Amino acid sequence: MTENPLDTFLRALPKVELHCHLFGCVRRATFTELVRRQGMPFSEEEIEGFYTRGEKPVGVLRVLRALDSQLIRQPDDLYRLAFEYLQDAAAEGIRYSEFFWNPTGTVRQSGIPYRAAMEAIVRAIVDAEAGFGIVGRLVPSIDREADPAEAVEMVDWVIADRRDEVIGIGIDYRENDRPPELFAEAYRKARAAGLKTTAHAGEFGTPWTNVATALDLLQVDRIDHGYTAIDNPEFAQRCADRGIVFTVVPTNSYYLRTLPRERWALDHPIRHMPGMGLRVHPNTDDPVLHHVTASQAWGMMVRDFGFGLDDLREFMLNGLDAAWIDDSTRRAWRAQQCAEFDALRARLFAAPAA
Numbered sequence: 001m002t003e004n005p006l007d008t009f010l011r012a013l014p015k016v017e018l019h020c021h022l023f024g025c026v027r028r029a030t031f032t033e034l035v036r037r038q039g040m041p042f043s044e045e046e047i048e049g050f051y052t053r054g055e056k057p058v059g060v061l062r063v064l065r066a067l068d069s070q071l072i073r074q075p076d077d078l079y080r081l082a083f084e085y086l087q088d089a090a091a092e093g094i095r096y097s098e099f100f101w102n103p104t105g106t107v108r109q110s111g112i113p114y115r116a117a118m119e120a121i122v123r124a125i126v127d128a129e130a131g132f133g134i135v136g137r138l139v140p141s142i143d144r145e146a147d148p149a150e151a152v153e154m155v156d157w158v159i160a161d162r163r164d165e166v167i168g169i170g171i172d173y174r175e176n177d178r179p180p181e182l183f184a185e186a187y188r189k190a191r192a193a194g195l196k197t198t199a200h201a202g203e204f205g206t207p208w209t210n211v212a213t214a215l216d217l218l219q220v221d222r223i224d225h226g227y228t229a230i231d232n233p234e235f236a237q238r239c240a241d242r243g244i245v246f247t248v249v250p251t252n253s254y255y256l257r258t259l260p261r262e263r264w265a266l267d268h269p270i271r272h273m274p275g276m277g278l279r280v281h282p283n284t285d286d287p288v289l290h291h292v293t294a295s296q297a298w299g300m301m302v303r304d305f306g307f308g309l310d311d312l313r314e315f316m317l318n319g320l321d322a323a324w325i326d327d328s329t330r331r332a333w334r335a336q337q338c339a340e341f342d343a344l345r346a347r348l349f350a351a352p353a354a
């Protein structure tokens with residue numbers, strides 16, 4: 001079967017990934033193997049349920065928690081997860097990935113000390129670059145459902161054991177009742193130590209003020225999700241003026257669940273953000289659990305939200321601008337990826353209609 005030319009284009013497109021969670025990337029076969037090793041804390045039916053995405057998808061947080069509490073037991077498990085994720089990402093045309101991992105769960109639930117866990121993931125990053133050419137960077141992420149003191153402690157761990165591959169911090173898990181201001185101290189410490197920062201905000205229909213607090217109080221470098229920023233046009237304009245990049249997720253569960261099916265793609269904030277001057281960059285978040293690849297996530301920007309190839313080129317450049325790389329690398333990758341984009345586009349239009 002011949003592949004649709006747009007899909008060929010999207011797969012070959014040089015991509016960076018800035019919003020992806022390690023535990024949301026676990027191959028089903030690996031997950032099943034870990035479950036068996038641990039004496040089947042989950043039945044085959046439950047695993048099937050975890051890896052099936054329904055019409056109105058429920059969140060994936062339960063699977064992520066299960067990995068911490070039941071399945072990850074040694075540093076090599078984390079090595080395997082990270083190596084396999086980077087291998088899969090490289091096969092999707094991802095050249096560079098900054099991915100999240102929650103140290104608090106690993107230390108508290110899996111019983112693996114921060115340094116041993118972090119070093120295993122960094123080893124996977126080094127091996128994956130040697131094997132597949134993909135550049136990986138680790139972003140330890142605050143578990144916002146835990147006590148804010150744990151967030152400060154997590155930042156202390158990161159600062160105490162600096163590695164070039166560990167470049168910044170994020171925050172994730174359920175945002176409801178866990179607004180960004182609770183974590184101001186952790187972010188202050190991270191910034192003071194020269195770490196980059198991002199934050200999940202405005203993900204679950206939570207108020208636009210959470211996005212504003214992440215920017216103004218936590219002083220983050222970029223925003224993950226951030227959809228409700230458009231609820232206040234004045235604030236959205238401020239984000240546009242500042243050039244803030246939003247790492248958006250076309251498969252976000254909240255909007256798939258809450259918007260009527262026939263209105264979903266029309267009313268989704270992602271469709272409206274660029275028109276308000278907001279800079280977006282599409283990402284997979286939890287690719288395996290969301291049943292999406294990076295190419296498909298980019299494809300949704302075209303097929304569901306109606307963007308064109310010029311827009312995709314902008315999104316690609318937004319990703320490079322928001323990536324935590326040095327400026328000479330940024331300049332080199334911009335030139336290289338723009339040239340590749342334009343060559344691929346020329347080939348796309350030369351292709352016979354599918």
Ligand SMILES: [Zn+2]
Binds near residue numbers: 021224
């Ligand atoms: Zn996320």
